[in-house]
Amino acid sequence: MSDINLNSLKSLLIFKTLYETGTATRTARDLGITQSGVSRSLAQLEENIGIALFMRHKKRLIALPEADELYGEILGLLSNLENMKHSIVALREFGASRIRIACAPALGFAYVPKTIARILSDNPKYSVYLDIMPSPEVVRAVEAGYFDVGFVTLPVTSQALVVDELIATEAVCLMPRNHSLAKASVITTEDLKGQHLVIPNQPNLAADQLLLHLSEKNIRIAGKTEANIAAICSLVANGVGITLINPITAYDHQATRDDLLIKPFKPAFHYRFGLVYKQNWANNRLIGLLKEMLPELPDHLVAERLKD
Amino acid sequence: MSDINLNSLKSLLIFKTLYETGTATRTARDLGITQSGVSRSLAQLEENIGIALFMRHKKRLIALPEADELYGEILGLLSNLENMKHSIVALREFGASRIRIACAPALGFAYVPKTIARILSDNPKYSVYLDIMPSPEVVRAVEAGYFDVGFVTLPVTSQALVVDELIATEAVCLMPRNHSLAKASVITTEDLKGQHLVIPNQPNLAADQLLLHLSEKNIRIAGKTEANIAAICSLVANGVGITLINPITAYDHQATRDDLLIKPFKPAFHYRFGLVYKQNWANNRLIGLLKEMLPELPDHLVAERLKD
DNA sequence: TTATTTGATGATTTATAGTCATGTTATAAC
DNA sequence: GTTATAACATGACTATAAATCATCAAATAA
Known part of the structure; x- marks a missing residue:
């Protein structure tokens, strides 16, 4: 009753x-x-x-x-x-129409947004939530369930997450169009002698390798500026110095301004990017779309072993 | 599937x-x-x-x-x-906690609002919708289901509705405090000779009776002003004339201003007010409350047969 | 290896929701 | 007044859906 x-x-x-x-x-x-x-x-x-x-x-x-x-x-x-x-x-x-994406800075400002835009133009039904944070935080956020997937710089160590490698590239050198090295076709470690370097302030495998390499070869640079990755290109464009950077960020920025030059760099410093997510997202359609819809990279930027 | x-x-x-x-x-x-x-x-x-x-x-x-x-x-x-x-x-x-009330003007401006206020102060859960319209429209509106109950001037003829008589009173005379009849204890038809009458412009049993009575007794009035019941008291207070009106309206208005006098009137013109509603509301708690919570009338205003 | 925990499943029972046939009351038609 | 029609209620029955019991298989912890 x-x-x-x-x-x-x-x-x-x-x-x-x-x-x-x-x-x-x-x-x-x-x-x-x-x-x-x-x-x-x-x-x-x-x-x-x-x-x-x-x-x-x-x-x-x-x-x-x-x-x-x-x-x-x-x-x-x-x-x-x-x-x-x-x-x-x-x-x-x-399928599930909402996805929360955490993204490392290197891909977060243009590459992933571009991908999302492509997906949404085909399927306006989806809802996307995107945030940018350093790779280690991306991993933690996805593990904790705050985000559904994460774009990260590889390698990552997480036994709780599935890790798909998406992109393997080599660092490129970014410099102002009027720089003294502008005529070189390839930049080498030697060329950095006496230069002012702009490098990311976040812990960064490639930058660490570079500095190690320079010290091994006993190459002295004029000085360095550490900055947030979003600011690096602007610093370079304004003549602060030159930078060694992942080509995705480099091309993203160069596309919006004409005062920057991109040059190949030897020896190769590898960047690898990947997607991390929990097992239960493995067969999700949106994850599939995220992988499919990534913009193509210019061929010469893709590392050999991913070209097949 | x-x-x-x-x-x-x-x-x-x-x-x-x-x-x-x-x-x-x-x-x-x-x-x-x-x-x-x-x-x-x-x-x-x-x-x-x-x-x-x-x-x-x-x-x-x-x-x-x-x-x-x-x-x-x-x-x-x-x-x-x-x-x-x-x-x-x-x-x-x-019980049902929403009630839509249609109310004849005589009760609609103060008497019923006062009732509603009492009910709501005891039971804040209820929702009330109140509108004012002439009695015949009240009946039609309740019959049509636009309102749940109606306060009307009796008699009403409707076989579709239950009619409860609530109040039986006699018309009183309302006049300005400085009027020439202000010292009389009871006003009679004779006293109206040469007076300017203010009467409701809506069809009204008591007013009709009065005019009939005056013409039978061959009593000539100075003139008459017909007005909406809401405006009558203001007209009287401003010296336009005197009025014969139901005591509820009279007391409602007198309570808010001190320039009005109420006098008994002979012979008695009866006003009866009632509640109309459909059979299915018969046992409703809100209807019961509406009847219970009506403000008491001063004893001398209640017609004999309802006093018990 | 063993005990414990987890989810799945066939067989069975139980509870619920719905049908059928019929009854009663009211209204409309003749 | 009689008959036909239409409304809702109800006892008895039935079909369907839901839940249980008993048991299994897989994984994990002791």
Whole structure:
């Protein structure tokens, strides 16, 4: 008597139709059941919620004020339910349509946004949430469930996540168009002698390798500026110095300004980027799209072993 | 496969708990059912909506991205349902909690609003909708279902509605405090000779009776002003003339200004007010309250036969 | 290796929802 | 007044859906 049991939405639907049509017979016909079924359903609903909803007067069902109010409530609930059904259809059709992406800075400012834009132009239904953070934080955020997938600089060590390698490239040298090295076709470690270097302030495998290499070869640079990766290109363009940087970031920035030059660099410092996610996302359509829709890199930037 | 059958909310609740607890065993314990029931319910839900929600991996259930989204949807739906249950409990406790009241002007500006205020101060849960219109329109509006109850001037003829008589009073004479008749203790028809009368412009039994009576007795008045009942008292207070009016309106207005006098009038012109509503509201609690909570009238205003 | 935990499944029971046949009451038609 | 029609209720029955029991298989912890 006291606790309301609304597991069966059917009785609510029958009530709603009854309220709208006014007679049990008509309701039964509309819903494709029998009149006695409607009568029973109503009686049971009233018993269940402990409220008389219709007055039985001269063999007619007359809606009581309580029925008016319940009807209003039910309209809301049923429309909510209808929305959910639509969402389910969409889910079935397109799979999960929301993805939270954490992205390392190297890819986060243009490369991944470009990818997302491509996906969304084909499938406007998806919702995307994108944030940029250093690779180690990306890994932690995905492990913790704050994000669904992460773009990271490889290698990463995480036994909880699936790691797909996506891109392998070699560092390139970025310099102002009017730089003294502008005519060289390839830049080497030797060329850096006496130069001012601009390097990322985040721990960075390639930059570390470079500095180690310079010290091994006993090459002295004029000085260095450490900066956030988003600011490096601007520093270079303004003549602060030259930088060794992953080619994706380099091309992303060069595309928006004409005062920068990109040069190959020897020896090769490798950058590898990948996607990390939990096992349960393995067969997800959005993950698939993220991999498929990555912009092509200029051929000469792709490391040999990924070219096949 | 294609049409979604969500008659059973139970499966949604089981899914929700499963999503939250992470294991079917725990879910079963929490919900007081068996583990096999949970397993079956989930399998059936997935089959029903055509979406895999959990990945079965090493005898564990791992939520898929689709489950994340469905969970969000279900939270909304279930909170909606919870609200509805609360509404139902309130309905059971207090009956229908919304009432639409149509009211004749005589009672609509102060008497009924005062009643409503009393009811709401005791039971803030109720929602009230109040409108003012002439008695015949009140009757039609209630018959048509646009309003739940109506306060009307009696008599009314409607076989579709229940009519409860609430108040029987006699017309009183309202005049400015500085009027020449201000010293009389009782006003009679004779006293109206040569006076300017202010009367309601709506068809009105008492006013009609008065005019008939005056013409029968061959009493000539100086002139008359017909006005909306809401404006009559202001006209009187400003010296336009005197009026014969129902005592409720008279006292309502006199209470807010000190330049008006109320005098008994002979012979008696009766006013009767009543409540009209459809049969299905007969036992409604709000109707009962409306009757109970009417402000007391000063004793001398109540007609003899209602005094008991 | 053993004990424990987890989810899945066949067989069975239980509970629910609905039908059928019929009854009663009211209204409309003749 | 009689008859036909239409409304809702109800006892008895049935089909369907839901849950259980008992048991299995896989994984993990002791």
